[in-house]
Amino acid sequence: MNTFWEFLRTQYPESSHTAGQYWTNGSNPSQALGDCNISALGQYGFLAIEGPDSSKFLQGQTTCDWRNIDTEHAALGSYCNIKGRMVMSFIAGMRSSEAVLLRLRADTAESACSTLAKYIVFSKAKIRDATAEFIAIGVFGKRAKEHIQQHTGIAPAGKMMQVSDGQIVVVQMDDSAERFECWVPTDAAIDLWSKLSSQAIAVDSSYWEAQNIAAGLGEVCANTQDSFIPQMLNYQVIGGLSFNKGCYTGQEVVARMQYRGKLKRRLYRARIANGNDAFTHLSGAELFSGEDSQSIGNLVSAVSQNGETELLAVLTEDAVASNNIHFANDTAMLEILELPYPIPNKE
Known part of the structure; x- marks a missing residue:
């Protein structure tokens, strides 16, 4: 357990992690939401890919088009095995032009990192499981953007857009600017949480998952690895799958289903x-x-x-x-x- 989770345990003595690594603050689960709510998204981990070939390497491995991902634009994507089955799903963001973060389900981080590491040795880039280095904080509500900008000095400009100060990455998840993920280095997460929680209600991270469900955003966890092709999770509809980016692992199967098969x-x-x-x-x-x-x-x-x-x-x-x-x-x-x-x- 890193220092951030130890801090939350002192602030919320009844807090815990439930099945699926969802964080609960131990309060009444039916508590009312406010105009700004925050949650520690313990269900998520991170892969860090760094080096001049980071985007080029991921372009040949994942389903999203890295020509469209930069320090202002995030993206939904996945990595598939050679049979086109999803090994992980992720939100991709960039701390800098040579520093990528993939936010994924924590229970898939180790296996996905090990698999990708076999191929990155030929690139000018390195990959590591950075789950212990970063915390995902969900911020949502009518005043979410206002509070994020107040305490970080940055805020995205639209859905699936991102901003970064080189350390913190903020990704907007919706069209109405009421749902954001903040990816924060562990040593800065306590400070940001303390500032946000003074103006927001701390809620269980299952609330965040409920909003993913309402948005029709399905993600791959350890129990569903190698089970779905991207179209089964509607990724061709919600922006997680490009058909004009060129080859990537599993691309032949995924493209054949799109153009010749029946889902x-x-x-x-x-x-x-x-x-x-x-x-x-x-x-x-x-x-x-x-x-x-x-x-x-x-x-x-x-x-x-x-x-x-x-x-x-x-x-x-x-x-x-x-x-x-x-x-x-x-x-x-x-x-x-x-x-x-x-x-x-x-x-």
Whole structure:
């Protein structure tokens, strides 16, 4: 445990990390949100890639186009195996023209770093697992941007845009400028948290995941590594997949699916009314349709609040049409909800 988490433990004695590394401050989980809220996003880790060939190396390995990523523009992306299955998903940002940060699920950082390290030896760049070096702080609400600018002196100009002072990176996650991630060196995180928390409500990081679910943003964790091609998480729709950038690992499979194949499974948003029953299913859990014993999909992420669970799952189109989807040994049925973005007819 680094000094930042030790600091939070002293500030919030009942705080802990739950399954999936979500941070909870130990307060009432149904607490009201304010016009500015902050959360320590313990579910996230970082890879640092540094050197003059950083972007060039990642251009040949990942699904996003690094010609469009710089110190002002962030991006959603993923790294796939040769079969086109996602090993990690990430938000990419840059502290400088030669210093990249990939914010990813913490439980995928070690394996993703080890895999990429095998290929970076031929580049003028180095990679390391920087999870212990940086903290992701989520800031959201109507006054989020105002407070970030007040305490850091920087703020992005639009969705998936970023700013950096060379140390802190701030990424805007939405169109309305009410949701931001601050990637902060550990030795500066305590100071920033102290300043922000004087004007914001500290909430569990599951609130951040709930907003990812509402935004239709699915991410790869350890339980779902090597399970999905990017189109299954709708990355071709939400900006995590480029088809004009050239070759990258898994590109042939991903491109073939886009232009010649039929996508049989994709990401859906759903809800379960589970009352007082705890939601116990982990990411990757299989889903079923009616009495059929063959799996028709997998859970991507879920958050339970006030007797309901909202979730993202990769499901077959036919199963969704049947309106009879459930987890194994569970009678609660999924209610399919609308995503906040349209899916082209081809998908």
